[in-house]
Amino acid sequence: xxxxxxxxxxxxxxxxxxxxxxxxxxxxxxxxxxxxxxxxxxxxxxxxxxxxxxxxxxxxxxxxxxxxxxxxxxxxxxxxxxxxxxxxxxxxxxxxxxxxxxxxxxxxxxxxxxxxxxxxxxxxxxxxxxxxxxxxxxxxxxxxxxxxxxxxxxxxxxxxxxxxxxxxxxxxxxxxxxxxxxxxxxxxxxxxxxxxxxxx
Numbered sequence: 322x323x324x325x326x327x328x329x330x331x332x333x334x335x336x337x338x339x340x341x342x343x344x345x346x347x348x349x350x351x352x353x354x355x356x357x358x359x360x361x362x363x364x365x366x367x368x369x370x371x372x373x374x375x376x377x378x379x380x381x382x383x384x385x386x387x388x389x390x391x392x393x394x395x396x397x398x399x400x401x402x403x404x405x406x407x408x409x410x411x412x413x414x415x416x417x418x419x420x421x422x423x424x425x426x427x428x429x430x431x432x433x434x435x436x437x438x439x440x441x442x443x444x445x446x447x448x449x450x451x452x453x454x455x456x457x458x459x460x461x462x463x464x465x466x467x468x469x470x471x472x473x474x475x476x477x478x479x480x481x482x483x484x485x486x487x488x489x490x491x492x493x494x495x496x497x498x499x500x501x502x503x504x505x506x507x508x509x510x511x512x513x514x515x516x517x518x519x520x521x
Contacts, residue, residue: 340355343401344366347401351401353394353423354419355423369398372484379451379482383405383452384451385404389410389439390416390420391411395454397432411434417435421434450481452482453476454484455468468493477517483499
């Protein structure tokens with residue numbers, strides 16, 4: 322018997338509506354609506370489930386920053402599972418407005434939406450966070466540029482982590498003093514958590 326295939330999340334075409342399901346927590350099973358925009362590629366259910374299994378001991382009460390929020394799948398999942406504060410940063414104004422509408426619909430009081438570029442936001446970041454989510458469009462150089470702008474000493478709280486997704490054929494260079502603590506592959510995509518390199 323052929324193995325059952327789990328449904329994955331596919332980004333809609335530009336201007337079309339898509340949905341992504343929250344996996345667990347207070348909004349378990351609720352669907353987030355989003356509209357297609359260039360480069361928007363929601364993290365699929367299986368990868369999100371793996372990520373939040375990794376994060377389970379530390380997500381409750383954490384302060385999270387989603388720098389390429391897009392559909393909001395990562396940030397809303399974190400808020401649903403008990404994160405104390407989640408900031409969704411989105412450059413596209415229309416996508417940011419949709420994120421605000423979804424936060425209001427869910428009654429997500431711990432979620433803040435900021436319309437800005439990731440690099441602009443990091444330049445003004447004055448307090449450290451526990452988790453940073455990085456999932457920019459694969460066709461851009463934004464992942465490497467953003468990683469280069471992250472100072473783990475000032476931007477991460479002790480024990481803080483950065484989640485990233487990247488094409489396996491173009492893995493990024495990690496910031497000095499950081500290393501993968503968890504890593505996995507899904508088809509042509511690599512994903513994992515990086516933190517302060519304890520061996521350095």
